[in-house]
Amino acid sequence: MAEGLSSTQTPAEGRGPLDATSLRFRDDDPVLDPAVTVDAFTAQGNAVAVRIEPGDDVRELLPSLDRLALVEINFPTFGDGRGYSAARILREAGYRGELRAVGDVLVDQIAYLRRCGFDAFAPEAPLDPDDVAAALDRFPHVYQPAADERNPIWNLRHGKGEELRDE
Amino acid sequence: MYLYDQYDQAMVDARVAEFRDQCQRRIDGKLTEDQFKPLRLMNGLYLQLHAYMLRVAVPYGTLKSTQMHALADIADKYDRGYGHFTTRQNIQYNWIKLEDAGDILADLAKVEMHAIQTSGNCIRNISSDHFAGAAADEVADPRPYAELLRQWSSFHPEFSYLPRKFKICVIASDRDRAAMKLHDIGIQIVRNDAGELGAAFYVGGGMGRTPMIAPLIRDFVPLDQLITYAEACLRVYNRYGRRDNKYKARIKILVHELGAAEYTRQVEEEFAHLLDQGVEPPFAELKRIRTFFEDPAFAQSSAAEIDRSDPDFALWVDRNTHPHKVEGYTSAVISLKPVGGIPGDASAEQMHLMADLAKDYSFDELRVMHTQNIVLPHVAKSDLHALWTALEDAGLGSPNLDTVEDIIACPGLDYCSLANARSIPVAQKISERFAATGKTAALGELKLKISGCINACGHHHAGHIGILGVDRKGVENYQLLLGGSEAEDTALAKITGPGFSEDGIVDAVEKAADVYLSAREDGERFLDTYRRIGMAPFKEALYG
Numbered sequence: 037m038a039e040g041l042s043s044t045q046t047p048a049e050g051r052g053p054l055d056a057t058s059l060r061f062r063d064d065d066p067v068l069d070p071a072v073t074v075d076a077f078t079a080q081g082n083a084v085a086v087r088i089e090p091g092d093d094v095r096e097l098l099p100s101l102d103r104l105a106l107v108e109i110n111f112p113t114f115g116d117g118r119g120y121s122a123a124r125i126l127r128e129a130g131y132r133g134e135l136r137a138v139g140d141v142l143v144d145q146i147a148y149l150r151r152c153g154f155d156a157f158a159p160e161a162p163l164d165p166d167d168v169a170a171a172l173d174r175f176p177h178v179y180q181p182a183a184d185e186r187n188p189i190w191n192l193r194h195g196k197g198e199e200l201r202d203e
Numbered sequence: 204m205y206l207y208d209q210y211d212q213a214m215v216d217a218r219v220a221e222f223r224d225q226c227q228r229r230i231d232g233k234l235t236e237d238q239f240k241p242l243r244l245m246n247g248l249y250l251q252l253h254a255y256m257l258r259v260a261v262p263y264g265t266l267k268s269t270q271m272h273a274l275a276d277i278a279d280k281y282d283r284g285y286g287h288f289t290t291r292q293n294i295q296y297n298w299i300k301l302e303d304a305g306d307i308l309a310d311l312a313k314v315e316m317h318a319i320q321t322s323g324n325c326i327r328n329i330s331s332d333h334f335a336g337a338a339a340d341e342v343a344d345p346r347p348y349a350e351l352l353r354q355w356s357s358f359h360p361e362f363s364y365l366p367r368k369f370k371i372c373v374i375a376s377d378r379d380r381a382a383m384k385l386h387d388i389g390i391q392i393v394r395n396d397a398g399e400l401g402a403a404f405y406v407g408g409g410m411g412r413t414p415m416i417a418p419l420i421r422d423f424v425p426l427d428q429l430i431t432y433a434e435a436c437l438r439v440y441n442r443y444g445r446r447d448n449k450y451k452a453r454i455k456i457l458v459h460e461l462g463a464a465e466y467t468r469q470v471e472e473e474f475a476h477l478l479d480q481g482v483e484p485p486f487a488e489l490k491r492i493r494t495f496f497e498d499p500a501f502a503q504s505s506a507a508e509i510d511r512s513d514p515d516f517a518l519w520v521d522r523n524t525h526p527h528k529v530e531g532y533t534s535a536v537i538s539l540k541p542v543g544g545i546p547g548d549a550s551a552e553q554m555h556l557m558a559d560l561a562k563d564y565s566f567d568e569l570r571v572m573h574t575q576n577i578v579l580p581h582v583a584k585s586d587l588h589a590l591w592t593a594l595e596d597a598g599l600g601s602p603n604l605d606t607v608e609d610i611i612a613c614p615g616l617d618y619c620s621l622a623n624a625r626s627i628p629v630a631q632k633i634s635e636r637f638a639a640t641g642k643t644a645a646l647g648e649l650k651l652k653i654s655g656c657i658n659a660c661g662h663h664h665a666g667h668i669g670i671l672g673v674d675r676k677g678v679e680n681y682q683l684l685l686g687g688s689e690a691e692d693t694a695l696a697k698i699t700g701p702g703f704s705e706d707g708i709v710d711a712v713e714k715a716a717d718v719y720l721s722a723r724e725d726g727e728r729f730l731d732t733y734r735r736i737g738m739a740p741f742k743e744a745l746y747g
Contacts, residue, residue, distance in 0.1 A: 090446075115241060115324070117364025121441050124361055128480050144225065144234075144242055151360035164233070170224065175217045177210050179354045180430075181482050182361065189210040190354065190484040193491065 059157040059168065060134075066156070067106035067134055087138075094122040101131050109154070111139040120152045127153035127183035143167045147174065153183030204267050204568060205350050205495040207315040214357070215312045218319055222246050223305040245325060245363070247295075247318030248304055252620050255299040257307060258321040263331035263349040263373070264292030264571040268558040271569055273314040275554035281307055286554065288539060288547040290611060290662060291370070292330050292571040293321060297618050319357060324365045326356035326437070330372045332381050333572040336496055337580040339528045342394045345375035347492045348402065348429065351484065355430050362437050366444035367452035369437070370409075381573060382689035384408045384417045385665060387454045388436060393423065401425050406436055406466070407458030408693075410659035415455040416693045418463040420470065428474075431483045435474035439466065499566035499581060501529045509584050516591050519602040524587070525578075533584055535565075537577040537594060538601035538609065542638040543631050546612045547575030556597050564590050574611055576604065607642075607649040607716065608634040611662050615655030615672065616679070622655035624672025624679035625705075629653055632709045637716075646716055649729045650689070665689035667730045668715060669696040670708060681708035685715065685741055686733045697738060700746055714744045 060066060071087035072080070074096055085106035088094055097104065107126060109119040123135055136156035137149050143163050150172065157163075178186045191197035207215070222242075229239040247258040259274065266274075274294055278286045281303045282296040289295055299307070311317055321328055329349040336344040352371055356362070362369070372383045375392035383389035389405035401423040408417030424432045440454045443461075458466045507530055511517040525534040537557060539547050549557070557577055561569045564586045565579035572578055582590060594600040603609050610633060613619065615626030630653055637643045652666030656673075663669030669684035680702040687696030703711050716729070718741050723732045733741070 114238070115364055116446055117324075117362070117366075118442055118446075120361045120364065121438055128476070142238060144238075145364075148358075148360035148363055167228070167233070174221050175358065176213045178360075179214070179357050180359060181480075188484070189214075190488040192210065193208070194485050194487045196485055 058159075059163065059165075061150070061155040062134060064134075069106065071106060071108045088119070088122055090116050090118040092122075094125050097126070098129050101126075101129060101133075104131065104133050106134045106136060107131065108136045108138050108158075111137060111141055114140045114142050114145055120148065123149070123152040123154055124183045143171050146171050151178065151182040151184045151186070204265060205262070205346075205492065211315070212312075215315070215317050215319070218246070218317060219305065219308045219312050222308055226301070226305060241323055241364075243304075244323035245320055246304070246308065247321035248299070248301070249322060250620070251297065251614075251618050252616075253618070254297065255301050255304070256295055256297050256618070257299045257304060257318060258289070258293050258295040259311060259316060259318050260321045260328040261293050261316075261571050262353050263329055263335065263346045264333050264573075265335075265346065266561075266569045266571065268562040268567050268569070270314045270316055271554055271558035271561065273310065273316065275551040275558070277307055277310060278551040278554065280310075284552075285548055285550045287545075287614065288549065288571050288575050288577070290573045290575065290613075290660065291321075291328060292333070292573055293328055294571070297614070322368075323363075324367050324369075325363045326359060326365075326369045326371065329353050329356070330370070330381055330386070330573065332374045332376065333570040333578050334380060334525055334534050334580065335375070335570075336498070337525075337527050337532075337534045338376060338378075338380075339526045340376045340378055341528070343375050343392050343400055344493075344496045345373040345390075345392050346496050347489060348390065348392060348426075349373040350492050350495075351430065351489055352433065355433070355484070362441055365437075365441055366446045367449065367454075369440075369454065371433075377691060379689070379691040379693070382662070382665060382693075384693045385410055385414075385662075385689060386417065388433065389417050395423055399425070402429050402432070404432060404436065406470075407455040407463070409453050409455045410662060410664050411453065412450060412657040412659070413453075413456065414659065414664040414695045415459060416695065417455070418458065420463060420467040426489065427486050428478070428483060431477050431480075432470075432474055434482050435470045435477050438473050438477075439469045443469075498529075499568075501532060501581070502583060507531050507584060509587060513588075515595075515602075516588055519591050519600060520587060522602040522606070523604045524582075527581070529581075531584055533582055533587065535579045535582045535587065535590060536572070536604045537579065537599050538603055539576050539599075540603055540609050540634065541598060541601050542603075542608060542634045544634070545627050546610050546630050549577075553597060553599060556593070556599070560590060560593055574609060576609070603643065605648045605650060606644075607637045607646050607651050607668075607712075609650070610634060611650075611652040611666070613654050613656075613661035615653075615661075619655065619660075621658055622672065623657075623674035624655045624681065626653045626655040626661055626670075626672060629670060629672070629681065629705060629708060632706075633712055636709050636713060640713075642713075642716060642720070645720060647728060649716070651712070652687075662689065663687070664695050665693070666696055667728070667733070668712060670712070671698075673702060675702065679705060681705065683708065683711050683715070683745070685738065686730065688730060699738065699742055711745055715741050718744045 069085040071085040077086040087108040141159035187197040372386040405417035523536040570578035612626040612630040616622040652662040653670040654661035654663040682702040684696035688694040
């Protein structure tokens with residue numbers, strides 16, 4: 037079982053009503069509100085879902101995190117890695133809502149995206165659930181901390197951070 | 204030598220399985236070539252002009268003999284019996300079949316090696332001083348910090364799709380033997396007034412088509428904040444480095460466009476934030492790593508005098524050894540620059556021999572130099588003659604370190620699909636010319652570097668003499684540059700004027716060398732004379 041998948045929710049079962057190809061790693065219901073741009077979000081006062089483009093400064097959202105239920109981060113091309121930093125910054129600031137990767141999201145990026153705090157995926161092209169499960173299961177350890185709960189090798193070597201794993 | 208534990212081994216083994224799976228999905232058509240390309244690149248696999256090239260990581264250039272033997276076996280089994288040591292202290296094989304790549308990675312994993320992140324827009328192999336842990340002038344061995352950075356940067360989830368490739372170098376002496384300020388991040392381990400070790404960060408250097416020398420952005424990062432500071436440097440780059448033009452995507456352009464002060468301000472702000480995020484490894488890990496780099500069991504009273512009665516041996520000792528921190532020892536350089544040879548190439552047979560010599564004479568350790576030679580770092584002076592004799596017998600005894608024959612050259616148009624011109628034949632002709640005229644000795648230290656295109660893999664910007672191959676209306680043409688330095692007095696070479704033909708560039712290099720020989724004052728190297736007299740006398744000789 038891949039790290040982060042609860043026993044009641046495999047990627048296949050996690051396909052919510054978003055669309056046929058989505059993957060979710062959350063137990064709550066998907067947010068169905070349309071995501072608005074950062075400009076629209078900061079101008080309006082009532083949107084609960086926002087969509088981050090690669091050039092946006094995600095820190096503009098930090099004063100309003102408590103009213104956000106969904107942040108979509110768009111990957112126009114899989115090689116544009118700005119969304120990885122955006123995701124980690126949101127999680128470091130304490131954002132607990134849904135963090136959804138959309139766009140050119142491929143199976144070989146899923147594990148890194150999960151580590152950066154994404155817990156939902158709506159790729160343009162369908163992903164094979166078996167490939168996703170294999171990708172998430174591939175590496176038995178991680179070398180460095182990120183936005184997930186995995187305890188890095190340098191902690192395991194020195195008996196640190198075990199309490200995280202017991203949660 | 205750093206040794207893997209079960210964690211390191213499990214990660215490398217997983218990578219082999221992952222790559223085999225990716226290859227299978229490519230074959231099954233689940234991955235397009237565009238999608239597969241960055242994945243194979245992050246495992247060091249390039250498509251060149253004639254075949255695939257596989258680049259294998261040699262972390263901070265350090266190898267033990269079993270690893271060198273394994274590299275030789277790969278050359279025999281999967282390539283054409285040779286390998287090419289690179290300016291990033293790695294080795295690459297030029298004639299690889301894609302279907303063998305998984306098996307090669309599996310063979311490498313058996314000797315704690317891999318090709319992880321030797322290409323692609325990610326943090327590349329960490330380079331270091333090839334005399335690390337042996338040189339007399341270091342404040343510490345820089346390799347434990349390089350190893351910590353290796354672990355941190357391996358499979359980094361945030362920094363694997365950077366705007367462009369990212370190269371980090373760590374040294375620990377004021378003498379720079381690793382071109383530290385020509386890296387995306389150059390780190391110098393220093394000792395402050397309180398006697399504590401820390402890291403000076405130079406960020407935004409690089410060669411390529413827009414060469415820049417990295418400015419100092421922080422003079423002292425405490426060692427227990429090293430990784431956090433590096434993370435801050437990378438995050439600012441990942442967020443704001445240019446992605447609209449691959450030729451302007453390196454961090455040097457970001458630092459240049461923002462200005463070093465503004466880039467530093469943003470890094471410091473991110474650093475302050477990250478200090479609370481727990482990204483720093485426990486200090487116990489740095490201590491653990493250091494234990495792998497403790498001194499070998501040097502003999503207490505090794506003979507300090509070398510018998511210099513054989514003049515050929517004495518010349519090799521003068522040219523190819525470097526002062527060691529321990530009395531009675533020296534670091535010996537094995538030149539991979541035989542006259543008329545291909546710079547950096549070694550046959551499987553030579554690799555096996557170098558491995559055996561390392562086991563017999565250098566506490567089982569070898570280093571790859573960024574100048575494409577091999578170092579045996581810890582040789583007892585009493586063993587030097589036996590070592591030299593074995594090297595001579597194998598054609599590895601060229602006494603030409605740092606001379607005009609010790610040329611850095613990229614693979615060029617003989618292999619590389621990016622190249623505009625061939626580099627290797629030019630290097631061969633130049634070393635043959637100077638060997639034939641006997642001027643090599645008179646010229647002394649003269650660093651000559653050749654690139655076959657403006658991407659500058661052959662470091663031409665940093666050569667005392669640099670050569671840049673260009674395409675002029677379909678004909679290979681070579682520009683001459685003078686005055687560069689990769690050392691602590693880092694400087695970028697300047698172009699002399701119009702380019703030359705393949706034979707013309709060999710004549711031009713000789714003319715420039717002659718200007719130096721007639722103008723030099725006592726003790727001056729080529730570079731010193733150039734700095735004193737300027738470009739004009741050279742131009743006069745070349746074009747007048």
